[in-house]
Amino acid sequence: LHVQKTPxxxxxxxxxxxxxxxxxxxxxxxxxxxxxxxxxxxxxxxLPRDSSYDAERLWERLLNNEAITGDxxxxxxxxxxxxxxxxxxxxxxxNDNNIVGIAAMALDITEKIHDExxxxxxxxxxxxxxxxxxxxxxxMSHELRxxxxxxxGFTQLLKYDKTLDEKQQSHLTxxxxxxxxxxxxxxxxLDLARIEKGHLHLSMEQVNIKDIFYECRSxxxxxxxxxxxxxxxxxxxxxxxxxxxxxxxxxxxNLLGNAIKYNTENGSVSLKVLQKDNNIVxxxxxxxxxxxxxxxxxxxFQPFNRLNAGCNIEGTGIGLSI
Numbered sequence: 001l002h003v004q005k006t007p008x009x010x011x012x013x014x015x016x017x018x019x020x021x022x023x024x025x026x027x028x029x030x031x032x033x034x035x036x037x038x039x040x041x042x043x044x045x046x047l048p049r050d051s052s053y054d055a056e057r058l059w060e061r062l063l064n065n066e067a068i069t070g071d072x073x074x075x076x077x078x079x080x081x082x083x084x085x086x087x088x089x090x091x092x093x094x095n096d097n098n099i100v101g102i103a104a105m106a107l108d109i110t111e112k113i114h115d116e117x118x119x120x121x122x123x124x125x126x127x128x129x130x131x132x133x134x135x136x137x138x139x140m141s142h143e144l145r146x147x148x149x150x151x152x153g154f155t156q157l158l159k160y161d162k163t164l165d166e167k168q169q170s171h172l173t174x175x176x177x178x179x180x181x182x183x184x185x186x187x188x189x190l191d192l193a194r195i196e197k198g199h200l201h202l203s204m205e206q207v208n209i210k211d212i213f214y215e216c217r218s219x220x221x222x223x224x225x226x227x228x229x230x231x232x233x234x235x236x237x238x239x240x241x242x243x244x245x246x247x248x249x250x251x252x253x254n255l256l257g258n259a260i261k262y263n264t265e266n267g268s269v270s271l272k273v274l275q276k277d278n279n280i281v282x283x284x285x286x287x288x289x290x291x292x293x294x295x296x297x298x299x300x301f302q303p304f305n306r307l308n309a310g311c312n313i314e315g316t317g318i319g320l321s322i
Contacts, residue, residue, distance in 0.1 A: 009085070009106040012092075013042045015099060029085070029108045031078030046075045048082065062091050062102060072109070083110045134196045141190035148186065152179045188318050191250075192303055195322065202244040209241055209273060209281065216252045216271075223260050224269065232270040241281055252283070254319040259287035 003010050003021075009029045012021035022037040030037075030046050037045060047055055061068065068089035075085050085106040092101040155176045159169065194200040213233055224231045241248075252271075259269045267288035274282040292300060299305055303321040 007107070009104075009108075011037075011042065011104045011106070012101060013104075014101045017041045017043055019045070020101070021103075026106070029077075029083070029106065030075070036078075045078075048074060048076050058089075062089060063099065065091050065093070065097070065099070067091070068104075072113075075106075083108055084113045085109065130196070134193045137189050137193040141186050141193065144186045145183065145190075148179060148183045152176065152183065155179060188322060191322050192318050202247060204242055204244060206240040207243045207245045207248060208239075209283075212245070212249050212252060213271065215249060216256060219253060220256050220260060220269075223257070227260055227263065228266050229260060229263055230268045232268065234270070234272045250322070252285075254322065255285040258319060259285050259289070263287050263289045 004023050006023070007025055009026035010021060010023040011019060011026050013019045019037050019040055019042050022032070022034050024034075026037065027033055032040075032045060043055055058068065058071070058073075068087055071087050071089075073085055073087050075083050077083055086109050087104060087106050089102060089104040091099045092103055094100050155172055158164065159172050159176070164172070191200065217231065217233060220231065256269065256271070263269065269288075270284075270286040272284040272286065274284065276282055301321050302317075304317045
């Protein structure tokens with residue numbers, strides 16, 4: 001009863017490949033009824049014509065009393081449709097260890113193989129699309145930087161023109177600020193493209209942390225004052241860390257910039273350095289803004305994902321991902 005009801009095809013045949021057992025699952029998988037299969041050659045029933053070489057190798061293994069466990073074999077049904085089965089085959093022997101027959105079980109995995117191939121194809125297509133996106137971002141970033149640098153260069157030259165009145169100087173400042181912001185965004189996109197393509201090279205060296213903090217303080221102080229915030233930097237550590245100076249400063253500025261942009265009026269930004277065990281330094285950027293909900297924390301490092309896209313604060317959502 002168990003042999004008849006199992007979802008595995010259970011088939012037995014003798015040394016001449018003549019079928020002597022064919023259960024209900026074999027009927028369902030291969031399409032032949034019990035009466036049609038009994039007495040027929042197993043190879044003619046279930047193997048495609050072009051698989052004779054594989055069948056011979058399989059038969060040699062069985063004649064050497066080797067059990068077949070989990071081999072994937074291309075088969076066919078009564079109607080000629082190709083299917084794929086996973087086989088478990090055992091030689092049957094007499095008391096003298098002579099092979100008198102073969103017992104086989106087969107599981108139809110055609111749908112599983114198809115699903116796996118679909119997943120692999122989808123993954124390859126997604127990787128190609130991601131690569132195309134990275135190539136596009138990299139190419140466009142390079143193309144955008146050239147005219148942007150020209151705009152900024154001539155804007156800065158015009159600022160030294162003494163014939164311009166106060167209103168014109170104000171307009172130039174707006175152009176310069178907007179151009180600088182756009183150049184910063186383009187550089188970030190270029191960095192992201194380099195990182196995703198594995199082309200970002202780090203120059204590791206001994207970096208004095210206080211030098212990084214000094215530069216960061218001077219660069220964010222105008223923003224701190226503009227937003228009526230206070231900046232507290234506490235560094236109790238001495239010595240250096242092994243890092244890429246430019247990239248470490250970039251990370252610090254991204255974090256400090258976010259702490260300033262998303263803060264509250266008359267709020268504060270703090271930077272703390274903690275000396276931990278095993279020569280590890282922890283740098284903490286703390287602000288008095290409303291923060292991020294616990295539900296959104298897992299999404300903060302996804303490129304171009306601005307969790308507060310509804311607000312009027314400028315940004316691309318790639319600073320944290322970088």
